[in-house]
Amino acid sequence: MNLSTPAIQEQNQINEPGLIESQVDIPYAHEPTTTLDSLVQQGDAQVINELPPILKDDQQAIPAITAQAPLRAEKLSKKDCPQSVKLGSYIAHIHPLHEENSSVQALYVLEIPGLPEISQHLDLLIHASDLQNWQQRPIYLAEQINSQGCFIKYLALLGAENQVQAIPLMNGFTGQSQQHIAAIKEIHWEDLAENFTDFEALFYSYTQKATLIWTSENYIPFIPAQLFQTQKFIQFEESPADFKTPLLLLKDRQKIRVIHGQKRLRLARTESAYPYFLLERHHGVSWQLIQNIITQLKSPIDCYQLYEAIQKHISD
Structure with a gap:
């Protein structure tokens, strides 16, 4: 499995954000x-x-x-x-x-x-x-x-x-x-x-x-920090992280929550966007499934390891 270049496809709907609609009225009649x-x-x-x-x-x-x-x-x-x-x-x-x-x-x-x-x-x-x-x-x-x-x-x-x-x-x-x-x-x-x-x-x-x-x-693509909730839903020990370590996120209805990434987020709270992998509830990924897989993995758990384990389960 290649984790380096997630494909971009038209799935995973979330609420439409508002757009900035401010107008700029600048005289420029004398400028080409x-x-x-x-x-x-x-x-x-x-x-x-x-x-x-x-x-x-x-x-x-x-x-x-x-x-x-x-x-x-x-x-x-x-x-x-x-x-x-x-x-x-x-x-x-x-x-x-x-x-x-x-x-x-x-x-x-x-x-x-x-x-x-x-x-x-x-x-x-x-x-x-x-x-x-x-x-x-x-x-x-x-x-x-x-x-x-x-x-x-x-x-x-x-x-x-x-x-x-x-x-x-x-x-x-x-x-x-x-x-x-x-x-x-x-x-x-x-x-x-x-x-x-x-x-x-x-x-x-x-x-x-x-x-x-x-x-x-x-x-690995980046997601704006304001689009997901930073509080970790399931508590378990994570492996050490660096700035290239992605977050593992779950889209659950209209909210995006962190599965793995507590240590990554602690590295710098001021980043505007983070590298990420996204899983979705409607693809068969539930919190109970994630909990069951976590209990089968050796601690501390690596982000890539957990991601691959979940992917393998839902593809079987």
Whole structure:
């Protein structure tokens, strides 16, 4: 069984979260503006309230794509580059990267004035070599992690021509701050337009609407901390944990509870998201079943060991 790359399928319904609907009214009549969403129909994007399902035994790890050196392109001069772009109902200002000698060319930071909270869960970049065709290209979404494997925030890249160009650009950007990419997905703007300003809504879009194109070795996805209850329901001794140790969660009706992960949660209470495996009540996983399996395992119990034991039981 491969535990490194859980497949993303449309199962596991939970309640729909509210979206941030604040509008930004910024005068920009005197600034050159490129409209990026001319093909997007407002209101098409909806949050899909689902979480990654249980791993199947026959799933295979997605081969890692070796990140090549960042593609070089002629960097736009300040005179040639528009000062802002329209992202749905928001106006995003375009800023050059601070690293003047960076090998990542034609790559700019997008900032939405009036919504500084977005930067807590998302970095927005645009590859500006051909802004006029941005709306015809996919968006690339990634999970950023630090050197310990902890989730930092999402990263969105607009304007890349294809994944061959996007992967090295994103790896080059994170490498400048000594961070890393855990996984990269491809998503259409209409599936992201209404959801990128809210952390939970962005998670649902990333989980259910995006297509996985690249992962790091032993990749495990991350879930926002506010989506699950941290109190452990069944008490037993856990094996030692590090920052790469996943939580084992059970979706029981409309609540997500911790089965295994008490020691992992104690490592840092300030993390915004944690690596996780998800089991579901409607797949035949009950608290009584979990209790019975725990009593058969030698203490202390490892997260992977417990996960495999439960999977084996429900697949028999």
